[in-house]
Amino acid sequence: MPLDTILSFAVVAGLLVLSPGPNGVLIAKTVPTSGRLAAVSNIGGFVAAFFLHGTLSVLGISMILVHSADAFFVVKMIGAAYLIWIGMKALRDAFSGKVLAPSSRPARHRRTLARAFGEGFLTNALNPKVSMFYLAAFPQFIPVGDGAMFAAFTLVGIHALINVVWFGAMVMLLARMSKAAGSPSFQRWLKGVTGLVFMAFGLKLASLRP
Template identity: 65%
Template sequence: MTFSDLLAFSLVALLLVMSPGPNGVLIAKTVPTSGRSAGFANIAGFVTAFYIHGALSILGISILLVQSAIAFAIVKYLGALYLCWIGIKALLSAYRGIETASEIAPAKRKRNLSHAFLEGLLTNALNPKVSMFYLAAFPQFITAGETSAASAFILVFIHSVMNAIWFGAMVLLLARLTAMARQGSFQRWLKGVTGAVFIAFGLKLASFKPTV
């Protein structure tokens, strides 16, 4: 794997990271309501899921998933249901009114971190599009029988670092908008918008068909 290969993959991965998707929506929902630490916990969940998808792709298990219509449908619909469930919860919170980050007790903050990590993990782990990205990209930069698994994981590492930097910057930016974020009306509006967007992503995922 040459430097030019890594550079080309980095460009493709960067465009994917910057494109609108459920990760950015989740960060935008989490930080104003649960704080900066919860946003970084989301990102830790993202990265963990990428390594899971990367390992499955490198081992070839994801190919079986894509080739099996039943297995792919199960994962796809589970992911779609999960995104819709997050969206419905957000809409219900917007309807009822939600507490601000400053009103969350320290013990509850700790629980929120594990919950935020799990949200980030499941949002990506149950999204077969991540595996399909790796399955489509890896053959362009990996030579079967010549490239080691460790070298293949460099691509996963690059993708993960780009996600961490991009969404980390988003977390820091949103955390600085504390005055706006603490306004109950803003939080209810944000919850309503993100809820609708997550449901839209869930429905889009449910209708997704693999092309690999």
């Protein structure tokens, strides 16, 4: 695959990663409430979801989501319901004063990482906007003929790498602020804001048109 094609795709994918969305909100919530490892698990979930979408795009299934109104509506509403559910949970914790401190619940550390991975995965796997990105980007950057599948997964890997770098830097930055962010009042405020933002993203996704 030509270098200029890779660089062009990296620019497009980078702009998508840097644009505000549920991924950044999830990382901003996870670091102060559950720790850096949980946030890294979020990023692992992002990457797994990207490869899922890449595989579906290669197989042509994403085309069905875009061209079938019923299929698109089902996936869209499931994704919107999931984001709204996360938002409602965060609001509930904010109003109840529930605080998740990673050092206070070591017995649940492994489960916390698994849950964080699942949150990152589902936030992207159930987002039809990600499918539409892959469906729109791949035809422009994948060469026709032999090596097309290798090229497709190379592009997915580039997208995943950009996410790891960007959100990894965000995790390190937020971790440096962990002392101030560890106060119960800040965590309650953060959960409240996170809840409202996730619910807003869910409502925005519910109104999305293919």
